[in-house]
């Protein structure tokens with residue numbers, strides 16, 4: 614039987630300051646089960662990051678509830694079970710005085726506490742995730758000396774190091790070259806085989822269709838949630854309505870890819 618990991622119930626959120634109110638999400642309902650690989654897509658400013666922040670407890674729902682493994686996000690402490698890669702990992706790393714190993718191992722502190730020594734098992738796990746992301750050769754380099762794509766892979770390794778059962782990824786492959794993007798999706802598919810639940814925010818619709826099981830399309834409202842096959846079969850008119858501007862579908866290798 615399906616085990617719900619995320620239950621998003623009637624969530625609305627508006628950013629409010631003295632001068633203006635910016636509605637970001639309206640009446641969102643979405644359920645993600647254990648082991649699902651769900652891609653969250655939508656145009657810029659459509660509320661994807663806001664939804665991720667609500668799920669992670671960074672923002673509190675103004676209306677509705679989010680349950681994570683049955684517990685309200687208002688009280689949920691993410692702990693080690695959620696690995697998270699933010700959109701801004703790259704900018705955080707600029708000038709940060711730490712080695713690649715130190716940054717990746719910092720992903721273990723939630724599990725071990727700040728002052729515990731790392732064990733051989735931890736160091737073996739470090740080598741394993743560095744290998745998975747093809748950055749073993751960068752282990753002792755300073756994070757600030759890496760390229761944008763290399764830095765992003767370091768933060769993905771950090772999210773994976775404590776073997777999370779849930780992965781939340783906000784545009785993790787921005788700045789990564791095609792070969793490493795392909796390898797990254799291979800890593801995700803291996804994690805999915807181990808029943809890791811994956812929620813991925815991306816603009817890369819072609820890659821999503823090939824890799825995710827389900828696609829959720831957001832533009833303030835949840836306009837669509839279905840399998841990747843159902844998503845592929847959406848017509849141009851429907852996709853253009855979701856995105857708010859014309860989308861053209863182009864054929865590639867007998868399959869359809871979405872090109873904006």
Ligand SMILES: Nc1ncnc2c1ncn2[C@@H]1O[C@H](COP(=O)(O)OP(=O)(O)OP(=O)(O)O)[C@@H](O)[C@H]1O
Pocket residue numbers: 628629635636637655656657658659660661662663664
């Ligand atoms: N801190 C904030 N204060 C005020 N408005 C905000 C804030 N963060 C986001 N917004 C607004 O909320 C809406 C949704 O933004 P959000 O970042 O969730 O979109 P997104 O789908 O993740 O966009 P992108 O694809 O560009 O990353 C936008 O209109 C944005 O301008």
